[in-house]
Amino acid sequence: MTRPRILEVEGISKRFGGVQAVSTLSFHMEEGEILGLLGPNGAGKTTAFNMIAGAIRTDTGAIRFRGENIAGRRPWDICRMGIARTFQLSKPFGGLSVVENVMVGAFVRTASGHEARAEAEKVVDFLGLGPRAATDAEDLTAFDRRKLELGRALATRPRLLLMDEVVAGATPTEAQEMVALVRRVRDLGITILIVEHVMKVIMGLSDRVIVLDYGKLIADGPPREVVNQPDVLKAYFGERYAQAHT
Template sequence: MHDASPILDVAGISKRFGGLQASNNISMRVPQGGITSLIGPNGAGKTTLFALITGFHTPDAGSVRFRGEDITGLAPQEIAERGMIRTFQIVQPFAGQSVRENIAVGAHLKIRSRAAALEKAEDVARKVGLGDRLDMDAAALTVAGRKRLEVARALATDPELILFDEVLAGLNPSEIRDVIPVIRAIRDEGVTILLIEHVMQAVMSLSEHTWVLNQGQLIAEGAPQDVTRDPHVIEAYLGKGMAERMAKQAADAVGGAHE
């Protein structure tokens, strides 16, 4: 990692739920100003880690530092006010309210005035491609529209760091291609981004550094193109048998090429 003073420093975080060790001694340092990612198979503990970082769960051990300040155990609202916000996998707009009003909910974290919050909502809506749907009932948005709304609500809080939890899940390839520049533009405005993502195309094109989580433990980290070639990572995603078959096929192909 290239940044000596990370915006987020997670050190030895562990969390157990009953008999399940959801997070096991996880440490990661997120550099300021970039886009980094967290990948891993379903049930690896990615969303739990986000919840631990942002105050929705309290870790059993370890610490979370944001901009050098220890925020371990603080409530989500306090963490959001300091400038770290997360999105959720399941997007739930406030039905019966317009897109503008939904985004203004995020703006109200730091803006008291109703008029100023609505103005901020309009500005953010344009940035995420919802400028033409400001007066629409948020519940009537498509899946892609709801994902953009979730991004907008987070952005409206004026964050320094956004944790995106599968913001591209459920989108088709052309919708994914449309949202990727939106995420880049947020980074270009100076907001640091850490994303959980299953869409590898997005991880490869967006992310400078990725961590791989499996069964609550970090098993690899590095540039996405290197990490996805790591045998341990392939095995975590595909299972031991499939990983071995793929390795054998690759070896056979190389052997065949030399004959």
């Protein structure tokens, strides 16, 4: 049985000066799935994210979220509709505690400080950051900052979560912990689009993967099939590697 489509990206493009960062990209996401977005450095992954989240405008195309075209909407409107994102570089608000940082996300859903704090405390516990709740966010380890970044996004109560390189710089143990955490997020009923360079993480998490190369979609399918496709190997490792391994 196919699940309803939560996101339909139809021919979106973005050009920066002479660089076609994303080129008529189309893909869809089903409710409840974890979709991995792969591609070499500069392939356009973050640009695609930014267009979905409304951080940058699309030059062409449509982005339908639960049937509604959100291309051109402002980021806060998109967030309120149910799309949250984490940033590739996480910069918490210094001078604010862990809970207060997560409250920033919760204020998308409520104007009440009391309610925002209660929501943030739940999220902080979910992340296992309970013991650090009152710590200044700037004093967290890099990995705990990543979790905090996820927490700020979760506190907006998204239906769709866009995650950009959540295990960058993490130790193998931390990466495993993050994988388990992402699964628990999905178990909450949240659909997830994840950009990640660490293959083990992508392969372990994704129900399906799509691959970008020079802004174009070059593959879409089950993780194990896609990573063995000659054009995907070529994009990642170069022509000679692809020839030797297919």
